[in-house]
Amino acid sequence: MKNKKLYFATFILDILLILLLTVSGWNVFASIFLVEILMWLVRLIWISPPLLLFILRRLGHMIPIILSVVAIGFFLIQLAPGDIFSMMAMNPDIKQETLERFRRAFGLDKPWYVQFFKYIWNALHGDFGYSELFKAPVFTLVSQRAMNTLLLAILSFILAWGFSIPAGIICATNQYKWKDQLLSFFAFAGMSLPNFFLAFLVIYFVSVTGNWLPIGGMYSINIDEMNAIGRFFDLVKHLIIPVSVLAVAVTAQLTRIMRANMLEILGQQYVTTARSKGLHERVVVYRHALRNAINPMITIFGFQLGSLLGGAALVETVLAWPGLGKLILAALLAQDLYLVVGSLIYGVAFLVIGNLVADILLAIVDPRVRLS
Numbered sequence: 001m002k003n004k005k006l007y008f009a010t011f012i013l014d015i016l017l018i019l020l021l022t023v024s025g026w027n028v029f030a031s032i033f034l035v036e037i038l039m040w041l042v043r044l045i046w047i048s049p050p051l052l053l054f055i056l057r058r059l060g061h062m063i064p065i066i067l068s069v070v071a072i073g074f075f076l077i078q079l080a081p082g083d084i085f086s087m088m089a090m091n092p093d094i095k096q097e098t099l100e101r102f103r104r105a106f107g108l109d110k111p112w113y114v115q116f117f118k119y120i121w122n123a124l125h126g127d128f129g130y131s132e133l134f135k136a137p138v139f140t141l142v143s144q145r146a147m148n149t150l151l152l153a154i155l156s157f158i159l160a161w162g163f164s165i166p167a168g169i170i171c172a173t174n175q176y177k178w179k180d181q182l183l184s185f186f187a188f189a190g191m192s193l194p195n196f197f198l199a200f201l202v203i204y205f206v207s208v209t210g211n212w213l214p215i216g217g218m219y220s221i222n223i224d225e226m227n228a229i230g231r232f233f234d235l236v237k238h239l240i241i242p243v244s245v246l247a248v249a250v251t252a253q254l255t256r257i258m259r260a261n262m263l264e265i266l267g268q269q270y271v272t273t274a275r276s277k278g279l280h281e282r283v284v285v286y287r288h289a290l291r292n293a294i295n296p297m298i299t300i301f302g303f304q305l306g307s308l309l310g311g312a313a314l315v316e317t318v319l320a321w322p323g324l325g326k327l328i329l330a331a332l333l334a335q336d337l338y339l340v341v342g343s344l345i346y347g348v349a350f351l352v353i354g355n356l357v358a359d360i361l362l363a364i365v366d367p368r369v370r371l372s
Contacts (some may be wrong), residue, residue: 006046010039033147055356062352069348071116073341078112119341128345129338133331138342141327146346148218149316149323153308153350155243160250165294167251168258172266173285183255190252196314199245203318206241214238216320242319246312250304254297261293298362305354 014035021031044052103109110118119129128139167187171180193201203215214220220234265271266289274284313325320326324343331339 010043014039058356065352066345066348069344070341073344074112074116077335077337077340128342131336131339133334133336133339138338141339142342142346145322145324145327148321149312149325152242152246152312152323153305155239156246156250156308159243159247160254164251164254164258167255169262169285171259172262175263187252187255190248195245195249196318198248199315199318202241202245213240215241218322242315242321245315246308250308257297258293261296262289265289265293295362298358301354301358305350
């Protein structure tokens with residue numbers, strides 16, 4: 001009974017922590033996201049201790065991966081000629097001594113491996129560097145932009161999975177019929193169209209049909225004049241185009257994968273046996289075949305998240321969405337070292353967490369998978 005009281009107390013602690021972070025200046029979405037991850041890890045103490053140990057081990061594996069990516073990032077940026085202060089050298093009003101002093105202040109006069117270890121040491125103390133491009137701390141910049149990109153990614157995944165699973169089932173159960181041909185045509189078209197080109201097409205279509213949707217940005221200009229409900233619906237309207245564009249490629253890939261998986265499973269002997277017992281075709285498809293057909297899709301969940309973040313960079317630039325992808329592009333073009341590395345850390349963390357979520361979902365969906 002005592003454990004049950006502690007378990008239910010975590011839900012009260014949820015609200016208190018979210019309020020505390022929000023009052024401290026954190027973004028509401030970021031506060032909810034981080035607090036829920038932390039508290040569900042705590043709840044796993046009562047729900048499934050083996051699963052908790054599995055997650056903690058995988059989170060421990062993130063450390064060497066992130067360190068390796070940061071080291072590679074430092075090394076590759078050093079291969080490029082110049083740095084963020086090189087553009088200032090073209091200004092005759094700025095003396096060379098001033099530029100050298102700036103480089104010493106930012107540690108850019110040291111070899112890349114010295115900068116790497118100094119960065120890691122500072123990061124362990126909560127200092128992720130300062131962006132000379134945006135004149136702001138890297139942690140603040142990347143955290144805000146990462147939450148905007150994560151919002152796009154989550155909604156795109158929900159839309160893509162919600163459409164591709166039934167579409168793949170329809171294709172498989174109507175093989176070579178007009179439904180299969182039609183959905184397959186749209187799937188191949190979605191896979192062949194680059195995201196940024198599709199974004200341009202959607203912008204053109206909306207523009208010539210009366211601008212019935214916002215074609216850029218995250219909020220309207222008059223957002224400060226709106227109440228909470230107005231801001232919410234304004235955000236929803238601005239989300240429609242980027243979410244739809246990002247979801248197209250993911251939906252197309254998942255539809256083809258789901259179709260192939262369902263065709264393979266429907267040809268298995270146990271499915272034939274189920275049909276021979278007189279079970280309804282709907283029961284055979286949704287109860288016996290679907291669960292096994294969806295497993296391969298779950299395994300590629302994490303990799304799709306990584307590709308989605310990569311594709312989001314150009315889409316965010318085209319649609320002026322203030323996300324992480326657009327921030328990385330700006331940082332790379334300006335050679336803003338600490339901003340690039342900070343963005344890389346978030347990107348790798350998303351990829352690893354995506355694969356972790358895929359492993360957990362696979363263990364839940366497939367009873368043959370056990371966590372030791």
